[in-house]
Amino acid sequence: MTNPYVPVLVLMAVAAVLALGGVAASAVIGPKRYNRAKLDAYECGIEPTPHATGGGRLPIKYYLVAMTFIVFDIEVVFLYPWAVDFTTLATFGLVAMLGFLALITVPFVYEWRRGGFDWV
Amino acid sequence: MENVIGLAPWLVGFPLLGAAVLLLGGRATDRWGHWLGVAASTAAAVTGFVLLFAMISTPAEERVVDHHLWTWLSAGGLDVDLGVRLDPLSMTFVMLVTFVGTLIHVYSVAYMAHDPHRRRFFAYLNLFVAAMLTLVLADSYLLLFVGWEGVGLASYLLIGFWDHKRPNAVAAKKAFVMNRVGDMGLIAAMALIFANVGSVQFADVLPAAAGELSGVGASTATWTAVALCLLLAACGKSAQFPLQAWLGDAMAGPTPVSALIHAATMVTAGVYLMVRSAPILEAAPTAQLVVVCVGAVTLIFGAVVGCAKDDIKKALAASTMSQIGYMMLAAGLGPVGYGFAIFHLLTHGFFKAGLFLGAGSVMHGMDDEVDMRRFGGLSRFLPVTWITMGLGWLAILGVFPFSGFWSKDGIIETAFVPVDGQPWRAWLFGSVALVGAAITAFYMSRLFFMTFGGQRRWDDDHHPHESPALMTVPMIILAIGSVALGGLLAVGGTFTTWLEPVTGHAEHGEPVIPFWPLVILTHVLVIGAALLAFRQYAVSRVPVTAPRGSLLTRAARRDLFQDATNETLVMLPGQVLTRSLVYGDKAVVDGGWLGLGATVTQVGEKVRGMQNGYARSYAAMILTGVLVIAGVAGIAAAVSQ
């Protein structure tokens, strides 16, 4: 039991079971009452664009969401290495990262105040 | 000297400021603009006096001061410094330009009183004064060139001041073009100097020419080339043979301009250039001889033309040409002549300006009539003008003890001094100077008597009247100068001594005709010629329309065919050349000069097609570019191995 990879394997197995099991279970026991809305493509709750241009490719509106997503996604790129070497980087790293996070907050605040999150 | 040298840039600064305010201020300055112009010029004159007194109170050997202002350019091996050289020579010019200039400014206030563009006129006058002072104060050929072009510009603008009249515009253009020919000489001279000495500062070039610097210098042939180029420039600016044709036409400008620019100051810039470059001339004896010859030819040429002109201003212009010929002749004679050249320049500046202002006053009283055949008997109507012009007339004749005597006799005497033990030169140039003096006396007397003496020949609709005080006072002051200035400065050789820090001291050799006989001979000839003129133009009747006259007269009236010569020798071949080029081979012209623009346009239109607006093709261009520069780098690597 000293192999360090055993917990990882266990974790992966649990993840697989949960993921596959969830899909399978809903397929088996879920009610199957279809209507038009349900048969439409799932587009994040927004009404699907009737005529997708370019032969069924994704409507361009969704790239808007992508943009917002990326702003918040990207901070992880820096957070992750910092987390890995948190101890070594010590106070300097902490302060630097706090500064970074503060800066990341600025566009967030901007977007929020400008109504960027008023989805509906 | 050192403590006031800082004032020197203001000599240029005041008039430049005046010109700037007048040009930029527009109509808002119309009401008081002319007085601002006068004030600017006066301020420069006062500054000039301060500097003059400072210089006088300095020991002679400390009177040459180079004042560095700023380094304009410093790149690679070339440093272009701008600075002021103040020495007795430039000081003389400063005083002449600012003093006479101020008088003429004052005179113009009245003369131009009814001109709607008087403000513009004063702006140009100020601009001229600034440029002329730049020219004489420059401490390098480059800055001198800036001033040189500046006075050319001012002259062009002022000759064509009334450019709604076509002849005036043409005259301005003619002056401009002929001056450009001369400027080529100056540019070429600068290039030669820079190539050989590595600098265009006087402080470097002149000692190098004098052979005082070891290691820097050039062969006699080079200095001869430089001197001849400088002479070409001087000929253009000073209306010397063979670039003299523009001066007569330049009289189209307002008379004060003729007085200031085309008599007293700008046209003498060529003489200044010669004297300033004295060491270069001395390093090139052949060039010196050419200078003397040019002076002698112009001297006689101008005098002959002057005898036939009926237009009072053109006669005076011819006289100016001739007098500058005297100065050039003197400048070519070496150290003994420089002093007299500048001295004559100074006295000439006074009496010729006075004569021009007098002519202007006559025109003012005669409704801008310039034909002397329609004057006559004006002495009663314009007494002040008559007296002042009379004094100027005596001065230019060189009658003792008027100003002209001291300077012109000096030149004649110097011309009779053998150079390098060659008596033929003394006899030749001495005789030319002497004959010139006689002809001068004739045509100036002719002018004087035709205007003031004899019977009235004008119509009844002319009402001659004396000019206002604003005009007569400057004329009186200039007349006083014409009378006394020469004697004042000549006694005991004051003036030549004054110039010695620049020109060096030179012992006067023994003329081939002794001094006193020469003076008497000159006076006999001059008075004889004047009497001849008196008999012909004051006693006998002068026909209102010019008689056909002899061949010489007819030739002289047409400026000895100078325009025809120019047209035949320069313009016609040029035109034939261009026409044959145009007709003969259009492709050559298209491909060459005229076609440059067209070619560029054609190529441009073609290349422009690459800019097709498609982002993808731009990207392709970038990628191709990457490959191209990689290829270039590869080839470079292959070549270097």
Next chain:
Amino acid sequence: MIPDFTAPLIDWAALAPLLVVLGAGVVGVLVEAFVPDAVRRATQITLALAALAATVVLIVLRWGLIVGSDGAPGVSDVLVGGTVMVTPFALALQGTIVVLAFLGALVVADRTSSGQDAFAPTAAAVPGTSYEDLARRAGLQQTEVYPLLMFATGGMMLFVATDDLLMMFVALEVLSLPLYVLCATARRRRLLSQEAAAKYFLLGAFASALFIFGVALIYGFAGTVRLIGDEDKPGVIRRVLSGDAPLDGMTVLVVAGILLVLVGLLFKLGAVPFHAWTPDVYAGAPTPITGFMAACTKVAAVGALVKVLYTLVVGLPPEVGEQLRTVVIVVAILTMALGTVVGAVQTDIKRLLAYSSIAHAGFLLVAVAGINLESLRAVLFYMVAYGVATVGAFGVVTLVRERTVVPGRADGADGEDGVVLGEATHLSQWAGLGRRAPWLTAAFALFLLSMAGIPLTAGFVAKFGAFGAAVAGDLWWLAVVGVLASVVAVFFYVRVIVLMMFTPPAEEQLLAGAEARAQEAATGTGDEAEAAEASSGAEPAGGGVATETRTEVARTVVTVVGSRGPAAVAIAVCAVATLVLGVFPGPVLELAGEAIKFVP
């Protein structure tokens, strides 16, 4: 993974200029979020100008410290562990950038007497929609422009002050991304503006991808992305010379890498054949932004380029240096030739200035190709001279507008009625401008003369220095080519001056202009076309639309709107600077000389 981490020493005082500008950008974003509409514009302008002014002061102070100290202890130009390197040369470039940015910001801030600035009320709105109308009527303003300007300026300052190629890449993006956005924000001719942004963005991203791939290759070869580095962490040139680069021997890798890096820099500089974006973007972007971009970006690009090239050519083995130099020479010749020749046939004033800027890139490259201290100095002076002329010229362009003529006054009289439209950029519309606005025309003529390199303007001294640098680098023939190109370039500058000053704006001229504009409108260039296009159901303008447009266009005349102050100040400062630098270049040349004392 990092065995021994020591926090880098950060000299905050030395970083202050950079931090102030970037900080002003961040604060500007917060201002956008919190400050009420009524005072937001004023706040943003004050903030931006104050920050730039403060930065100038900080740079001057720092200058005194590092140039005056003669390498005194405690004053280092290597900051943040070498990521930032503020040498005197870099500091001089930064100073130039900030001063030009200040002037550019003044032009940006001017609303002119038409009461509208150059930016769309909401750049995100679709042109011609009711939403846009609403935004326009509500008087919305796009004040994000100012923080974006600050970020771009900050990026440029970092771009020229780093030894680290990665940092250079980051700075390149920090300066480019705001510019892409700014290009898209024009109030009028929105389609052109958006197109400019799209082209600039796609090509810019493409070029920066080439740049970073070049960095990757250099890293692969040398194991570092620092150029010079220091004792502990030797940079590329040291490793190449000492032969301890990990992949020593595969020189082709590093040469390819350097070439790709150069491509990225030459792209920003607008050198042929990487220039293609320049005319389109300059023409489409809002004019104040074009001015800012043309001046400041060029300073940053050429500053970085000359630094990198100088470091590499001096530091690398001579044969590599020779290769790089040949590349620069070839690019310089191509750039000068294309810029002048194609510039001569332009009919749009903004495109003409764009090609002029390409030509200037060529002249700059002539100086750069000299690869000596003289070229660093020449580049510094050239950038100042070119920068002020460019900001000023584009500032003038913002004031020359079209105005509709109220029906019944179709004589085109100088009545004050009618709506002021966009800039009158067609050259034919500039005919006779001298009579309408003598001062403005004089200033514009001065800028053109300076660009043409006529003596007594800054441009002459600049060109003199640039060609002098080439001669000092034994490239006298390249200098001759440069002089020839200048002569051709004079042709198109003088053409504009003659047009403005001596060609009467006759009635037929007006009609000819309208005709030309109608032609353009048919292809969709004018804002009228845009309006027509939007109203006709977003179809690209076809023949039908063109006839409709023609009548519309004929009813506009050219007018010169007054400045509300800032732009006038900027133009005046630029004009005075152009003259003063032409007559008294000494002090600035001396400063430039001091900037290259400690290389580089």
Next chain:
Amino acid sequence: MEITNYAVLACILFAIGATTVLLRRNAIVVFMGVELMLNATNLAFVTFARVHGDVTGQVLAFFVMVVAAAEVVVGLAIIVTIFRTRRSASVDDVNLLKG
């Protein structure tokens, strides 16, 4: 597996990306080409980091990722704006500025 294969793969990906930029019309796909070029660069960085036994390359890759993300944001914003105006994301349709 030979380490240079990764470098070669990076170059191939880069080339594919560049080709995409040149050949595709849809602005978004063009932009994806640019992204592919950037990711090829990342691969190159990581490969060389492995070759040198040095983490710098990995750090560089992080930075490139961040920059690429920022580019995505700005680029997409511009492309979306144009799309909404013109109903077309083809780069060949934005062709008013030329000459």
